[in-house]
Amino acid sequence: MTNKTVQRVKEAVILKSDESRHEEVSAWSNRDLIPLPPSRRTWGWFNFFGSWSLSSLNVATWQTPNTFLTQGLSVGQAMAVIVVSRALCCLFAILVAWCGLTWHIGFTVQNRYTWGFRASYIPLMQRILLNFIWNALQCWNGGKLVTVCITAIWPSFAKIPNTLSASTPTTTSELIGFIAFWVVSIPFLFIRPERFKKPFFISSVACGAGMIALLIWSLTVAKGVGPIFYQGQSVSTSSRWSVSWLMMAGINQAIGQKAAGMTNSSDFSRYAKDKKGYIIGTVSVYWITGVLVCLGGLVTTAACQKIYGTIYWNPPDLLMVMMD
Numbered sequence: 001m002t003n004k005t006v007q008r009v010k011e012a013v014i015l016k017s018d019e020s021r022h023e024e025v026s027a028w029s030n031r032d033l034i035p036l037p038p039s040r041r042t043w044g045w046f047n048f049f050g051s052w053s054l055s056s057l058n059v060a061t062w063q064t065p066n067t068f069l070t071q072g073l074s075v076g077q078a079m080a081v082i083v084v085s086r087a088l089c090c091l092f093a094i095l096v097a098w099c100g101l102t103w104h105i106g107f108t109v110q111n112r113y114t115w116g117f118r119a120s121y122i123p124l125m126q127r128i129l130l131n132f133i134w135n136a137l138q139c140w141n142g143g144k145l146v147t148v149c150i151t152a153i154w155p156s157f158a159k160i161p162n163t164l165s166a167s168t169p170t171t172t173s174e175l176i177g178f179i180a181f182w183v184v185s186i187p188f189l190f191i192r193p194e195r196f197k198k199p200f201f202i203s204s205v206a207c208g209a210g211m212i213a214l215l216i217w218s219l220t221v222a223k224g225v226g227p228i229f230y231q232g233q234s235v236s237t238s239s240r241w242s243v244s245w246l247m248m249a250g251i252n253q254a255i256g257q258k259a260a261g262m263t264n265s266s267d268f269s270r271y272a273k274d275k276k277g278y279i280i281g282t283v284s285v286y287w288i289t290g291v292l293v294c295l296g297g298l299v300t301t302a303a304c305q306k307i308y309g310t311i312y313w314n315p316p317d318l319l320m321v322m323m324d
Helices: 002-013 045-053 064-069 075-103 107-115 121-153 155-159 172-190 197-222 243-263 275-308 315-323
Strands: none
Touching: 045 197, 045 275, 064 075, 064 243, 064 275, 075 243, 075 275, 107 121, 121 155, 121 172, 121 243, 121 315, 155 315, 197 275, 275 315
């Protein structure tokens, strides 16, 4: 009985081949590893714009200026770091994606001709481990936003007694939001990437509209921005870090923040109809959307400093304060 159950599970999860297309299924080849046929290369520039926008229209990008201002850099220097780092990220994203654009292969196959068949598992495992961290970060931020949404519908949700220990850096309501976000996002893992065009579009439009609305509201209520927007350089002359080195460190930090998405760019670039579409979509997001989100986060935070007298870099925290 047990053997039959195991066999059924194995048959259910194993990838099936399509004999009519002469597809081979083995440890080295399947329909997602072989070069994509033209029928699956359906992404245009706007689809890549929507895909990359999700890496910019998020809480992490919104908070980016905070990292550099707390180190003593001025607003102008912080924005310079962001512009330079995003230009470099854009260049790397295109270079790494070139294999996918040219030969229509993904990250896994791309590693085989540099690492070899067996050793290619090393960068693959590194990418998987990196994805654990990145997914955890996104689930945590997403969970906090789910908590905000539930609280907006049922205000009593925020007053749920905290049953977690005082040393735990979260509350019961935030943990519920985290689990809810995690569970809801799991089904999307089973959607093929080429079918993600509409979800990417809807998500990018919704996130962009929400950020613009928050920016307009804060400037309207505050009638200007707070002191943080005019903050000058505050690096001590006795510091072992000069402004130049802090800016270099900031560029390195900002590139590291986007490394997860750049590493396997070919997994998405292989779906491109042509190279031009991928390049236009990537450049427009990295050089326009990403920089504007960082600037919008800075302006909104500065305006809310004038409203509440406190700096709120994290949008979920700001939204919870707005509902008090």
